[in-house]
Amino acid sequence: MNERFPSTRLSASAPLDRLDEDPATEPVLRPARSRTALSFELIPPRHDADTALLDTLIAGLAEYNPDYVSVTSSRRSDWLEGTAALISRIAETTDLKPIAHLACTAGTRDELTVWIRTLIDAGVRGFLALRGDLPEGEAKLPDGYLPYATDLLNLINEVQEEQAFRLAAGKLALSVACYPSGHAESKNADMDLDVLLAKQRLGADFAITQLFFEAEDYLSFVEKSRLAGVRIPLIPGIMPMTSLRRVERMGVLSGIKVPECVTRRLSDASTAEEEYEIGMQMSADLTRTIVDAGTGGLHIYTHNNLAVTRDLLSRIDI
Template sequence: MRGNLAPTRLSASAPLDSPEEAFQSTPSQRRRGTRTALSFELIPPRHGADTALLDELIAGLAAYNPDYVAVTSSMRSDWLEGTSALIERVASTTDLRPIAHLACTAGTKAELEGWIRELIDVGVRGFLALRGDLQPGQTALPEGYLQHATDLLNLINEVQEEQAFHLAAGKLALSVACYPSGHAESKNFDEDLDVLLAKQRLGADFAITQLFFDAADYLEFVDVARLAGVRIPLIPGIMPMTSLKRVQRMGELSGLEVPKTVVEKLSAAGTPEEEYEVGMELSAELARTILRAGTGGLHVYTHNNLAVTRDLLGRIGIQQP
């Protein structure tokens, strides 16, 4: 838990709001009674994957009428080729609104420029702009690659201008990542805030959080970000904790230490079934706490598991319409 967030200085770029205005966008004072926003992360399957299972997953998630689905890119599905293929399938078989993960690591600036155009052509109307993970020992991306997510936002904006006639209202939805538990490469939390403010100034419409394990980390992060001048929605990303192995692996990939209390509770389970039940209840309570605080929505990291996603949403009272 980030107990030291409150003293963080206000950014020089923060708007000159009155104290009352500054707090109106915090989760605790969000308008009550509105529908909980819901979005899902989808992972392009490996080559040769069962298309029937993929279609079942897409249809099952579509039944919740999510606001959008975010489609990742990875080496196992040929990077943006897999992203494009899955988005084309989603767009042609459902009314889902897809946004595409786009990372600086996926190619050179020229290659990314081409992919942005192609993804727009297959139905993308939004991007999640990311730097992406460096390889072990890397301190920067190779020459010709964009080095930061802010550079990628600038590139998307350039392509967006030329593609205005293809886009509704001439505008793509631009999203970015944010880090309630801190970015592994940041010097301090102030640097995280400055980067998020820079992304906002470059046109980011909303941010999706990376992994966190404590609701207080997210809620305190939002409070401090609002004081610093962040006005875009900060959507909490929730990962179903189905096993200790999964949790530790995701913590390792995110550069986060899994809280001792989470490890102890999962370790105390006697069987895989008990471990699953403990982990899912921890996940559900995390989501319930955030929603009770007035947060407007959730982004679920599905790992392409429809049954687990349904289980999590059922535990927090979100049913298919």
């Protein structure tokens, strides 16, 4: 492996993340800011989706002046072709700053190298580096694929050096995923922190959390991460809870158990309208608790639904 890019599997006990100060004396979250940083996740449309609806979504989200938008990548939207197409449209029609989801599952190392260059050409100046879901029934990715998100960070760093003149001696923004409720494949919480520290050492600038259902899950995760030596921002990813079916589906996809208190409250609804109201109020309470605790930013999983996104933000006075 190129010596400029260290091993991707490093121990959380390695001294590289230790600071002189006692982390136990530091606040769990930074003091509240006058402006909460805001970002949105967008999903590329499937095939010939209504262009007008997509443009309305992008224009509506742009009204909030988000700090960036992230664009997902998945098989159902033609992998990175769909990502690049949506990012190009965003760049052509708005001043939004896009970052691209990049998953190890999207192609071999050589294919991903080409896609990183292609996405930079499309206007991307940041990536969310992910391992991605393993193929159903498989314990690992096929030969030629990068096995971990940490390996993908190394590859992005290599291409970044190659593109240094185009980036005006700057760097790409590198983000990664983190897991307040634990990664489904992790042996324990220490392993999750171990991997997050490795990502930090490899140049991750910030992390966006995967799904969680209770504010305490996030706040506790931040506290433990700081004590372990994590110093990058840990941005809470918020999914509006619009129905029990949506919540249970996202829990399955994320590999986490939905708390009984959440399912019980949603199950108590007698109508779809009441279910929506209960879910959105829980989402707003969770988000407000996190903001009041001092977190400086929110990342909203929009599911391309502008009305629901606006409803949530209005409930928390953003």
